[in-house]
Amino acid sequence: MQSKYKIRLLRANLFAAALVLALWTHTAQPMAALVLWLSVGWLFVTALLLDFSHRRSKGPPWQLITGVLLLGLIAAAPERHSLLIWAWPAMFMLPQKRWVVVFNALAALMSWLLIIPLFSLPEGLLLLTALITLSILSSAKACQLIDMNGSIRSRLRLIPGLNLWPSGQLLRDLNREQTRSEREAIYAELLIIQVKRHQLWAAAQKLCNLTYNFENVYRLNSQTLATLMLSHNSQEAAHRRKLLCAGLPEKQLSYHLPLIDLELSGLTVETLANFPPHPREDSND
Template identity: 65%
Template sequence: MQSKYKIRLLRANLLAAAVALALWTPATPPAAALVLWLSVGWLFITALMLDFSHRRSRGLPWQMVPGVLLLSLIAAAPERHGILIWAWAALMMLPQSSWVAAFNLSAALISSVMIAPLLDGSEFILLICALLILGLLALSSAQQLIDMNGSIRHRLRLIPGLNLWAAEQLVRDISREQTRCEREGVHAEVFILHVKRHQLWPTAQKLCELTYDFENVYRLDSTTLATLMLSRSPKEAAQRRNQLLADLPDNIHSEHLELINIDPATLSVFEMSKLPTEQVQETI
């Protein structure tokens, strides 16, 4: 996945940008130097921690960090960092929520006002026109990525090769498995796990590895996973739950529902993800 999405190339670009800013610090005023080093640190840390995923939320507040740093760089020394105003077009190409896009547009206009005294009237008008055109093109490109990523996020199978499915598939599977359980006398449960947001995808992959091939795992929301477990008896189901929890992070909260007691017409996936949870304290 990483090579497919050119993660190494993006990481190299971020590191190159960090080095370029670091080389820009000599003979820089103290305020501007502080912002430069903050920017270098942010680029360096981002490059080291970079991990592509189309599942990341585009509305997280951290998306404002590069915009704030860029605006601060220009404000600290407009005569020295004015050329960075063209970086706003690159920022606006990133998939982002509407309020982040509005912030970036506003900050770009503020940045242009800051460097206006360095330009004559015609140059300033040309700068504004060029920024607006590039900004609109960048936002259009970002919207295409948002639409594409949205369609990917809503695929039923979320990770090719793993039995990880979207919540919509759970609704279909509940009805099918209820019929099979009644016919074959099998005990089935929906085992619900509540995890921290950053643990969701590693836990989902681990859960897929721990369950049988014919048992699916479902992502109910950004902090909730579920799996349909089939066992011969309630006692065996309890043993399997303990075994699964023993191999998963200790801070997971869990809940289980017997499949026969679920009415898909009245209990939605959203309600399942919001069921009261209890800290896992079972003896394993």
């Protein structure tokens, strides 16, 4: 899967960028060289630690670090690095959090203030107008990427190689599995499990490993998982429930709903995720 998601290519690009910046330090002024070496170190460490993962990084957004380094490089030698002002519109092409966008916008304005003494007033205003126009166009492109990526992710597995799917897929599968269970006389039920937030991904992987290959697991929200279990009868389903829950973190809450009893019209993911949970071992098991 790493080749599919181009992790090795991205790592190679980071190493190449670090090498280019390292070569640039030979002709840079002391303060600029310091910022460049910080950039080299950041790119190098990022490339070494880069790994394909479904988890989001808990550290500062990398767009924020890039903005800080770019501002530092311009501030260190405005007369030599004034052309880097044109890198700011490219920064806004990257999908990022709103507060990071605000920070980068302020940093871009500060960069413009640092180099404005090098230009006449009309030239400076023309430069500012061009930067604002390009940044707005870049932000619009970033919004398109966010919408497109969200649409793609809603159709893809959350962890490549495992049957873990987003919540929207559950609503589509419920109708199909309910029809199939009625037609083929198979007992199907929806098992919903609530765990602590920090246990979600580990519990999801365990649940995927404990279920059959033809059974899917779904992430309803940051604390709730669900799976569609297919069994010969309710007794077998109860036995499987106990085995599944026993293999998951101890501090959990679970409940099950026979698929035949579910009224699918008007059913939402929020409704399923907010059902009153029962202790892990139900009284009727």
